[in-house]
Amino acid sequence: MTKSLDVVLVGGGIMSATLGAMIQRVQPEWSIRIYESLGEVANESSNPWNNAGTGHSALCELNYMPEGPGGALDPAKAININEQFQLSRQFWASLVQAGDLPEPTKFINSTPHMTFVHGRDNVDYLRRRYEVLKDQPLFAGMEFSDDPAVIAEWAPLLMKGRSPRQRVAATRATAGTDVDFGALTRALVANLVERGAELSLNRRVTSIRRTKDGLWKIGVRHQVGGTPHSVTARFVFVGAGGGALHLLQKAGIPEIKGFGGFPISGEFLRTTNPKLVAQHHAKIYGKAAVGAPPMSVPHLDTRVVNGEASLMFGPYAGFSPKFLKKGSWFDLPGSIRAGNLWPMLAVARDNLDLMKYLVTELLASRAKKLKALREFIPTVKGDDWELITAGQRVQVMKKDAKRGGVLQFGTEVVTGKDGSIAGLLGASPGASTAVPIMLGLLEKCFPEQFPAWKPRLKDLIPTFGTTLNDSPEKAQQVMASTAQTLGLTA
Numbered sequence: 001m002t003k004s005l006d007v008v009l010v011g012g013g014i015m016s017a018t019l020g021a022m023i024q025r026v027q028p029e030w031s032i033r034i035y036e037s038l039g040e041v042a043n044e045s046s047n048p049w050n051n052a053g054t055g056h057s058a059l060c061e062l063n064y065m066p067e068g069p070g071g072a073l074d075p076a077k078a079i080n081i082n083e084q085f086q087l088s089r090q091f092w093a094s095l096v097q098a099g100d101l102p103e104p105t106k107f108i109n110s111t112p113h114m115t116f117v118h119g120r121d122n123v124d125y126l127r128r129r130y131e132v133l134k135d136q137p138l139f140a141g142m143e144f145s146d147d148p149a150v151i152a153e154w155a156p157l158l159m160k161g162r163s164p165r166q167r168v169a170a171t172r173a174t175a176g177t178d179v180d181f182g183a184l185t186r187a188l189v190a191n192l193v194e195r196g197a198e199l200s201l202n203r204r205v206t207s208i209r210r211t212k213d214g215l216w217k218i219g220v221r222h223q224v225g226g227t228p229h230s231v232t233a234r235f236v237f238v239g240a241g242g243g244a245l246h247l248l249q250k251a252g253i254p255e256i257k258g259f260g261g262f263p264i265s266g267e268f269l270r271t272t273n274p275k276l277v278a279q280h281h282a283k284i285y286g287k288a289a290v291g292a293p294p295m296s297v298p299h300l301d302t303r304v305v306n307g308e309a310s311l312m313f314g315p316y317a318g319f320s321p322k323f324l325k326k327g328s329w330f331d332l333p334g335s336i337r338a339g340n341l342w343p344m345l346a347v348a349r350d351n352l353d354l355m356k357y358l359v360t361e362l363l364a365s366r367a368k369k370l371k372a373l374r375e376f377i378p379t380v381k382g383d384d385w386e387l388i389t390a391g392q393r394v395q396v397m398k399k400d401a402k403r404g405g406v407l408q409f410g411t412e413v414v415t416g417k418d419g420s421i422a423g424l425l426g427a428s429p430g431a432s433t434a435v436p437i438m439l440g441l442l443e444k445c446f447p448e449q450f451p452a453w454k455p456r457l458k459d460l461i462p463t464f465g466t467t468l469n470d471s472p473e474k475a476q477q478v479m480a481s482t483a484q485t486l487g488l489t490a
C-alpha cells in the first residue's frame with residue numbers, strides 16, 4: 001500500500017492552484033498531488049479565452065450595486081467585492097516579490113474599468129451610483145462624464161458613429177485590471193511543482209470514498225488507455241469547476257444534499273484587428289437586459305493574453321447541459337438526485353424570465369449578436385469579429401425553506417463536517433476572489449492549525465482579517481504598494 005498523501009487537489013484550475021500555493025507556504029512539508037483530467041492545467045474556466053479576465057473589483061459592474069426600492073443605492077456589496085480583490089492583489093504581489101510568480105505583466109495588466117449607459121433613467125442611475133462611490137476610499141479616482149467628447153476621449157470606438165441625440169454617460173476607474181487567469185494558474189502550478197507537489201495530468205478522478213480509518217480514497221482513471229489507480233489522502237479539495245458537484249455527490253457527504261447545478265454556456269466575439277485594438281483600451285460594462293443573469297451583462301474588453309492585445313465582447317449566454325466545456329451531455333441529468341429534484345424544479349418555476357432569456361440568446365443569429373455589439377461600437381463591421389466559445393458556468397441551485405429552491409449566482413464552498421473534504425460550486429465573482437475564498441476554506445477546514453498559520457498568511461496578505469475601505473490612508477497605501485509590485489496604475 002502506497003503512503004497516504006496529505007492533500008489531494010482535484011482539478012488544475014485557479015482555485016486548486018491558489019489553495020495549493022497557500023498550503024505550501026503554511027505547511028511546507030505536507031505532500032500535495034494535483035489530478036487534472038486534461039493534458040494541461042487551466043484549460044477549462046480558468047483559460048483566458050474561457051473567461052473575461054476582469055479583475056472583479058466592482059469598479060464597473062453594475063450588478064454589484066443595483067437600485068433598491070425607491071432608487072436606493074447601497075455600496076456595501078461593491079465595497080466587499082473590491083475588498084476581496086485587494087486580498088488577491090496582495091497575495092500575488094507577495095509571490096512576485098518572492099520570485100515565486102513571474103514578471104507580473106505575464107498575468108495582470110492595467111486596464112481602465114468603465115461603465116457605459118444610454119437613456120435618461122440609466123444616465124441618472126449611473127450618476128447617482130458615482131456620487132455614492134466616489135467618496136469610498138477603494139473607489140478613489142473614479143470619474144463620471146455625460147459629455148460625449150470626454151467619453152470619446154476615454155473610449156473612441158464607443159462614440160464614433162453614435163447619434164448625437166442619444167443621452168449617454170460613463171464612469172471610468174483607471175485602477176482596473178485585466179487578468180490572464182490561465183497564465184496565473186500555470187505559473188502557480190509550476191511553482192507548486194518546483195516546491196515538491198506532484199502534478200498528474202490526463203488523470204480523471206472518478207470516485208472519492210471515505211475509508212474506515214477516516215482517510216479519503218480517491219479513484220483515478222488515466223484518460224489514455226483507461227488504467228485505474230487509487231490513492232488515499234487526509235484532505236481533499238474538489239476544485240474541479242463544473243465537475244465538482246458530481247464528485248461531491250459521489251463522496252456522499254450529507255452537506256451536498258439539496259444542491260443542484262444549472263449550467264449556462266457562453267460565447268464571445270473577438271477581434272485581433274490591430275486598427276481596432278489600438279483604438280480601445282478599457283473594459284466597458286453595460287446594463288443587463290431584462291431577465292439576464294448578472295454575469296451576462298455585456299462588456300467590451302481589452303484582453304492581454306500571451307503579451308498580445310485583442311478585444312472581446314460578450315458573453316452571449318446560452319444553455320447546454322454540460323457542466324464543463326469538455327464535459328458530457330449527461331452532466332445535468334446525471335446530477336439529479338432525490339434530494340435536489342424539488343429545489344431544481346422550484347428554480348425552474350421561479351426563473352421563467354431567465355429561461356426565456358437563455359432560449360432567446362441560444363437562438364440569436366450572428367446578426368443579432370452583432371447588433372448587441374453595435375450598442376458599444378456603432379461602426380462595427382462583422383468581418384472583423386470571430387465567435388469563440390466561452391467556459392461553462394454551473395450556477396448553484398440549493399434548497400430553500402420558503403421557496404423550495406433558489407438559484408444563486410455566487411460561489412459556495414461545501415465542506416464536510418470534519419473539514420477533511422471541501423469543494424467549490426458556482427462561478428461568480430470567480431477567479432478574482434480565489435484568494436479570499438481559499439483563506440475562508442483554510443479557516444473552516446483546518447480550525448486547529450489555522451491560528452498558527454495566521455501570522456504567515458498575514459506576511460503574505462498584510463491586511464487579511466481587516467478592511468481597507470474604512471481608512472483612506474491605508475486603502476491608498478495598500479493599493480499603491482500592490483500596484484507598484486504588480487506594475488499597475490495606482
Ligand SMILES: Cc1cc2nc3c(=O)[nH]c(=O)nc-3n(C[C@H](O)[C@H](O)[C@H](O)COP(=O)(O)OP(=O)(O)OC[C@H]3O[C@@H](n4cnc5c(N)ncnc54)[C@H](O)[C@@H]3O)c2cc1C
Nearest residue numbers: 011013014015037044045046052054205241243430431432
Ligand atoms: C464566460 C465566463 C466569464 C468569466 N469571467 C470572469 C471574469 O471576468 N473574472 C473572474 O474573476 N472570473 C470570471 N469567470 C469565472 C472564473 O473563470 C472561474 O470562477 C474560475 O476560473 C474557476 O476556477 P476553478 O479552478 O474552480 O475551475 P476550472 O478553471 O474550470 O478548473 C477545474 C479543473 O478541473 C478539471 N476537472 C474537472 N473534473 C475533473 C475530474 N473528475 N478529475 C480531474 N480533473 C477534473 C478540469 O479539467 C479543469 O481543469 C468567468 C467564467 C466564465 C465561464
